[in-house]
Amino acid sequence: MALALPLLPILGGGGLLLLRRRPHRVALVAVTVVLVTLALGLWAAFSEPSMSWRWSPRIELSLAVTGFTRVMVVLVPLIAAPVMAYAAATEREGRVRLLGLLLTFVGAMLLLVSAADFVTLLIAWELVGFISWALIAHRWRDPIAVRSAAQAFVTTQLGDIGLYVAAGVAFAATGSFAFADLHRADATLLAVIGGGVLLAAAAKSAQLPFSPWLFAAMAGPTPVSALLHSATMVAAGAYLLIRLAPTLAPIPWFLPSVAAVGLATALAGGLVATLQTDAKRTLAASTSAQYGLMFVAVGAGSVAASGAQLVTHAAFKALLFLGAGIAIHAAGTGRLARLHLGMALPRVALLSGLAALALAALPPLGGAWTKEQILAAAVTASPWLGVGVVAAGFLTALYAARYQLLAFGALRPLDNANRDSLNPRDGVGRTELASLAALASLTLLLSALWLPAAHGLVEAAAPGRLPAGADWELVVGVAAIVLAFALAWWLLHRGLLGTLGLPGARQAAAADWLGLPTATRALVVGPVLALSRTLAQFDDHVVDAGVRGVARLARRGAALVSLRGEWTFDGAVRALSVLTLGAARASRLGDELGIDAAAEGSARSIGLAGRASRRLQTGQTQHYYVILALGVLLMLALLAMAR
Numbered sequence: 001m002a003l004a005l006p007l008l009p010i011l012g013g014g015g016l017l018l019l020r021r022r023p024h025r026v027a028l029v030a031v032t033v034v035l036v037t038l039a040l041g042l043w044a045a046f047s048e049p050s051m052s053w054r055w056s057p058r059i060e061l062s063l064a065v066t067g068f069t070r071v072m073v074v075l076v077p078l079i080a081a082p083v084m085a086y087a088a089a090t091e092r093e094g095r096v097r098l099l100g101l102l103l104t105f106v107g108a109m110l111l112l113v114s115a116a117d118f119v120t121l122l123i124a125w126e127l128v129g130f131i132s133w134a135l136i137a138h139r140w141r142d143p144i145a146v147r148s149a150a151q152a153f154v155t156t157q158l159g160d161i162g163l164y165v166a167a168g169v170a171f172a173a174t175g176s177f178a179f180a181d182l183h184r185a186d187a188t189l190l191a192v193i194g195g196g197v198l199l200a201a202a203a204k205s206a207q208l209p210f211s212p213w214l215f216a217a218m219a220g221p222t223p224v225s226a227l228l229h230s231a232t233m234v235a236a237g238a239y240l241l242i243r244l245a246p247t248l249a250p251i252p253w254f255l256p257s258v259a260a261v262g263l264a265t266a267l268a269g270g271l272v273a274t275l276q277t278d279a280k281r282t283l284a285a286s287t288s289a290q291y292g293l294m295f296v297a298v299g300a301g302s303v304a305a306s307g308a309q310l311v312t313h314a315a316f317k318a319l320l321f322l323g324a325g326i327a328i329h330a331a332g333t334g335r336l337a338r339l340h341l342g343m344a345l346p347r348v349a350l351l352s353g354l355a356a357l358a359l360a361a362l363p364p365l366g367g368a369w370t371k372e373q374i375l376a377a378a379v380t381a382s383p384w385l386g387v388g389v390v391a392a393g394f395l396t397a398l399y400a401a402r403y404q405l406l407a408f409g410a411l412r413p414l415d416n417a418n419r420d421s422l423n424p425r426d427g428v429g430r431t432e433l434a435s436l437a438a439l440a441s442l443t444l445l446l447s448a449l450w451l452p453a454a455h456g457l458v459e460a461a462a463p464g465r466l467p468a469g470a471d472w473e474l475v476v477g478v479a480a481i482v483l484a485f486a487l488a489w490w491l492l493h494r495g496l497l498g499t500l501g502l503p504g505a506r507q508a509a510a511a512d513w514l515g516l517p518t519a520t521r522a523l524v525v526g527p528v529l530a531l532s533r534t535l536a537q538f539d540d541h542v543v544d545a546g547v548r549g550v551a552r553l554a555r556r557g558a559a560l561v562s563l564r565g566e567w568t569f570d571g572a573v574r575a576l577s578v579l580t581l582g583a584a585r586a587s588r589l590g591d592e593l594g595i596d597a598a599a600e601g602s603a604r605s606i607g608l609a610g611r612a613s614r615r616l617q618t619g620q621t622q623h624y625y626v627i628l629a630l631g632v633l634l635m636l637a638l639l640a641m642a643r
Contacts, residue, residue, distance in 0.1 A: 159203020222325025259299025270395025
């Protein structure tokens with residue numbers, strides 16, 4: 001069961017490629033796979049399965065559905081189902097590829113939340129990052145989409161270095177990659193692990209200074225933004241802290257640092273969202289700010305409040321993004337000042353308004369209850385942290401009201417000019433409305449968190465206890481919301497809601513993360529590129545010059561050695577060859593004049609003797625007697641001479 005959860009959507013995503021020739025079945029299969037995954041997630045949440053696989057004698061990969069993981073294995077497919085249906089109904093370009101990647105994305109996220117050790121976590125962590133890059137660059141023929149995908153991928157990869165460091169130090173300290181063994185690490189090494197985890201979580205959840213990558217991610221299709229910002233990619237960092245914060249809490253600086261990063265991002269993200277002029281970028285900045293509040297809750301010691309906020313945020317943020325996608329398609333632009341589609345898209349406006357109220361934390365919606373729990377935890381940890389959360393809540397209500405009023409807040413029917421600017425396909429299909437309605441129903445259902453019986457379920461789902469809040473905290477929170485709504489209404493009637501009274505250039509600069517990308521380019525990118533150019537010149541004029549000089553010396557040395565060799569070794573070889581050839585010629589001459597001549601002379605003499613002896617063979621007896629007599633006389637003469 002633990003392995004089937006991530007494996008089913010991953011295999012389903014690959015299986016969609018087989019249906020390229022039957023596109024009418026792709027949507028049904030994709031949504032069905034997500035719903036089956038949801039059923040498996042519900043089953044796993046109650047049965048708490050686990051598994052392990054020994055990769056080597058020292059490394060073991062493990063999955064476990066325990067603790068807050070039980071919530072995530074249900075939440076991820078629950079949010080993905082309406083988003084998948086919306087994508088199938090609205091996306092035409094590369095729909096099979098998009099749905100396949102979305103399914104695989106769901107599987108990778110389920111693998112991430114089920115991981116019980118650093119190696120499995122890293123595998124899933126990188127899969128999520130890589131697939132998000134492919135999803136953002138879905139319209140790959142657009143160079144802006146490709147560059148934006150690369151920016152998002154590289155930025156999050158910088159933070160991923162921290163997770164690799166944490167994994168390596170954990171293994172060095174405990175001899176294991178398992179989360180359950182982290183308590184065996186000593187204080188110093190545990191602090192290094194905590195720093196790596198915080199860096200990776202901040203990058204993934206778009207916390208400062210990594211926040212601008214979320215704007216780059218807006219180049220992807222609307223369903224990608226909805227899923228990425230709600231329950232998958234950006235949620236990974238907050239989930240990791242919820243999972244490991246109880247183990248890392250003994251580090252003295254860890255929880256305060258998490259809270260500081262979260263509060264700074266919540267305030268900065270709130271200002272950026274308030275100043276933004278683009279619909280999707282407003283929601284993107286809101287995402288950073290809301291995850292910042294989750295970081296604050298973890299830093300304040302309440303992972304239960306952080307987990308509850310993650311769940312409620314997933315529902316209303318996906319709803320807001322899908323509604324924004326419909327509005328942008330209808331108007332042909334994402335600029336808030338040119339939308340005002342309340343009268344043109346009343347049902348979308350109503351559903352989006354519900355999500356905006358949940359974002360603003362207006363009771364009795366579930367988002368309001370989770371914000372009150374975060375405020376209570378912050379006040380318990382530090383009064384100043386509580387003040388910061390109240391300020392962040394005020395900004396949240398302000399930009400939520402501003403977004404809704406500018407996007408869907410038309411108080412009168414559209415005039416002819418506005419109607420002419422609308423896309424011809426300004427109607428909304430049943431599937432799109434059903435997707436929005438499903439997410440709106442979930443947002444309303446989460447209002448049950450206000451019931452006392454739900455508090456125990458929240459504490460059981462995320463390890464830890466909820467803080468005991470005071471009545472005045474709820475009063476202050478609601479007062480901040482009312483004040484923000486009043487300010488938004490006043491700005492609307494003054495005609496300042498879109499610009500906030502700022503010049504266009506100044507507003508654009510502030511809305512781009514308060515100049516953080518510009519400062520980054522000036523303080524980091526520029527110096528790094530300048531240093532790179534300097535090092536390149538040093539390499540060309542010093543290092544390469546030395547290498548080229550050594551090469552020239554080597555060539556000259558080789559030439560000298562070659563010349564010397566010609567006069568010494570080569571000369572000796574040539575002389576030896578001359579002597580050898582001379583000896584061979586002399587030997588051949590001696591052979592011809594001596595041995596061959598003697599052999600030939602003997603042969604001729606024998607031949608002459610043979611011919612002469614044949615003449616004696618006459619056949620006459622007297623001749624033979626004469627020869628015999630001569631032989632006897634010759635023998636007698638020889639005997640006489642011997643004496």
